[in-house]
Amino acid sequence: MLISLIRAVVLYLALILVVRLMGKRQLGEMEPMEFVVTMLIANLAAVPMQETGTPLLAGLLPILVVLSVELVLSVLTYRSVGMRRFLCGKPVILIENGRLLQQNLKKTRVNTDELAEYLRIQGVTDLSQVQYAILETSGAISTFLYPKYEPAPAKDAGVQVSGRKLPITVIASGRLMRQNLPLLGRDEAWVQEILKNYNCRVQDVYLLTSEPDGKLYFAAMREDEA
Numbered sequence: 001m002l003i004s005l006i007r008a009v010v011l012y013l014a015l016i017l018v019v020r021l022m023g024k025r026q027l028g029e030m031e032p033m034e035f036v037v038t039m040l041i042a043n044l045a046a047v048p049m050q051e052t053g054t055p056l057l058a059g060l061l062p063i064l065v066v067l068s069v070e071l072v073l074s075v076l077t078y079r080s081v082g083m084r085r086f087l088c089g090k091p092v093i094l095i096e097n098g099r100l101l102q103q104n105l106k107k108t109r110v111n112t113d114e115l116a117e118y119l120r121i122q123g124v125t126d127l128s129q130v131q132y133a134i135l136e137t138s139g140a141i142s143t144f145l146y147p148k149y150e151p152a153p154a155k156d157a158g159v160q161v162s163g164r165k166l167p168i169t170v171i172a173s174g175r176l177m178r179q180n181l182p183l184l185g186r187d188e189a190w191v192q193e194i195l196k197n198y199n200c201r202v203q204d205v206y207l208l209t210s211e212p213d214g215k216l217y218f219a220a221m222r223e224d225e226a
Contacts, residue, residue: 108135118133120166131144132144176191200220
């Protein structure tokens with residue numbers, strides 16, 4: 001029992017040291033390579049902690065090897081752009097000059113609901129205000145609004161701020177979201193009228209959202225990005 005306790009304490013301290021040597025990053029900010037190394041080290045530490053018959057040094061050695069490889073790769077990615085792109089990937093533009101890049105969304109497997117969720121987390125509810133949205137290598141999405149939509153503190157502007165209204169998805173990836181129409185107090189005839197104005201069909205629409213006050217966001221399905 002005492003031996004198991006000592007082994008657990010030693011392995012715990014070793015893992016703390018390994019994490020400190022890897023650098024200070026939150027889980028959501030880890031590159032794919034760092035996340036894999038962290039999971040691998042955790043699994044390697046579990047074996048000698050559970051199996052007391054395994055020599056402690058034999059359990060620590062694989063952890064030190066993985067740590068050494070991680071540190072070497074970190075130096076290589078710091079010095080080499082090519083190595084950094086190979087191991088960590090590169091940022092992908094999802095919205096450029098207000099236009100959804102459907103091919104990039106498909107390639108990164110980010111659907112319109114996920115994109116809207118990421119933007120809401122950053123306080124953005126109107127896609128038409130977004131000039132650029134970039135999927136970073138850490139998995140986070142950076143958002144840049146058009147300059148005219150950059151927020152100014154209400155107290156500095158001297159204006160009264162009304163409540164924010166969230167847009168409702170009407171059509172996503174060529175599919176009509178019928179369950180969302182009652183939230184807007186609308187029916188399919190209203191949708192058909194909008195489609196008539198844009199001279200398209202439901203399957204021709206990549207994304208259509210509407211705010212409760214009637215403000216629309218429309219993005220057509222592009223053949224070159226489908």
